[in-house]
Amino acid sequence: MTAMMTAIIADDEDLPRKDLRRLLNELWPELRIVAECEHGADALEAIHEHQPDIAFLDIRMPGMTGLDVAHAVKGRCHAVFTTAYDSYAIDAFSCGAVDYLLKPVSTARLAEAIDRLKKRLASQQPVPDLSQIMSALDKRLRPEVPERIRxxxxxxxxxxxxxxxxxxxxxxxxxxxxxxxxxxxxxxxxxxxxxxxxxxxxxxxxxxxxxxxxxxxxxxxxxxxxxxxxxxxxxxxxxxxxxxxxxxxxxxxx
The missing domain is CATH 2.40.50.1020 (LytTr DNA-binding domain)
Incomplete structure (x- = not known):
C-alpha cells in the first residue's frame, strides 16, 4: 500500500489510549495517528476535521458513546471498537463487518485486526452500512442508563x-x-x-x-x-x- 493510512483513537481512559497507540506504532508504523480523543464528541469533531481511514472507538465513553460516533459517521471511515466486555457480549460482533479489540488489547489480537483492515483498505472495499448491526449492538452493549437530571x-x-x-x-x-x-x-x-x-x-x-x-x-x-x-x-x-x-x-x- 503506497498511500499513508490515517486513524484516530478515542478512549476516555489515558492508559488504554496510550497502550493502543504504542502497539499500533509497533505493528503498523506506516499508520499515522492524527488525533487522540477522550470523549465521543471530540472523536466526532476529529473525524470531521481529519477524515481518517480508521476510527478506534471505545464503546463506553461519557455522553456520546463509541456506538453513537459510529452511527453518526457511518460510511466515512472503518470502525474498530475497543471494549472491556466479556466474550458473551462479544458474540454480537460475530457478523464480521465490525471488528473489536478486547481490553487490555493483546499484540496478537491487534495484529489480526490490522491484517483485516489492510486487506479491506487495499481492495478499496466501501465502508459497510452498519445501521442494523449498530442498532443490535446498541441494545445489547449500551451501559445502564445513568440517573437523569431533573x-x-x-x-x-x-x-x-x-x-x-x-x-x-x-x-x-x-x-x-x-x-x-x-x-x-x-x-x-x-x-x-x-x-x-x-x-x-x-x-x-x-x-x-x-x-x-x-x-x-x-x-x-x-x-x-x-x-x-x-x-x-x-x-x-x-x-x-x-x-x-x-x-x-x-x-x-x-
Whole structure:
C-alpha cells in the first residue's frame, strides 16, 4: 500500500489510549495517528476535521458513546471498537463487518485486526452500512442508563435559581462555566458541559456543537447558508445557535 493510512483513537481512559497507540506504532508504523480523543464528541469533531481511514472507538465513553460516533459517521471511515466486555457480549460482533479489540488489547489480537483492515483498505472495499448491526449492538452493549437530571440549580449572589430540565432551551459552555438558558431566565453553573451531558437524555437533548446542547423539541427551524453551514432557532429564544459541521448530519433533509 503506497498511500499513508490515517486513524484516530478515542478512549476516555489515558492508559488504554496510550497502550493502543504504542502497539499500533509497533505493528503498523506506516499508520499515522492524527488525533487522540477522550470523549465521543471530540472523536466526532476529529473525524470531521481529519477524515481518517480508521476510527478506534471505545464503546463506553461519557455522553456520546463509541456506538453513537459510529452511527453518526457511518460510511466515512472503518470502525474498530475497543471494549472491556466479556466474550458473551462479544458474540454480537460475530457478523464480521465490525471488528473489536478486547481490553487490555493483546499484540496478537491487534495484529489480526490490522491484517483485516489492510486487506479491506487495499481492495478499496466501501465502508459497510452498519445501521442494523449498530442498532443490535446498541441494545445489547449500551451501559445502564445513568440517573437523569431533573433540575439544574444555580447560585446567583445570595439566590439559588432552580431550572426544571424540561424548561431548559439550551446549554452552552466555556472553559469554566456552563450557561443554562430558559425562555425567561438564565444562569451559569460551575460544571463542565460534558458532565451535565451524562445526565441528559440524548434523544431529548442534542449536541449541535462542541460547546452547545439544545432541547430537540424546542428547535423550530434550521437555516443553511451558501457555504452549507447551519444555524438553528429555538422557540422562546432570540439567539441563533451555530451548528458545527460534525453535527450537520442531524439536519439533513429526509
Amino acid at each position: 433540575w439544574i440549580s444555580a447560585s446567583v449572589g445570595d439566590t439559588i435559581k432552580m431550572f426544571a430540565i424540561e424548561k431548559i432551551l439550551f446549554f452552552s459552555s466555556d472553559e469554566k462555566y456552563t450557561r443554562v438558558v430558559c425562555a425567561h431566565d438564565e444562569a451559569h453553573v460551575r460544571k463542565p458541559l460534558k458532565d451535565i451531558m451524562e445526565g441528559l437524555d440524548s434523544e431529548q437533548f442534542w449536541q449541535i456543537h462542541r460547546s452547545v446542547v439544545v432541547r430537540a423539541d424546542a428547535i423550530v427551524r434550521a437555516h443553511r447558508d451558501e457555504m452549507g453551514r447551519y444555524t438553528v432557532e429555538l422557540e422562546g429564544s432570540q439567539e441563533k445557535l451555530k451548528v458545527s459541521q460534525a453535527y450537520a448530519w442531524r439536519f439533513k433533509p429526509m
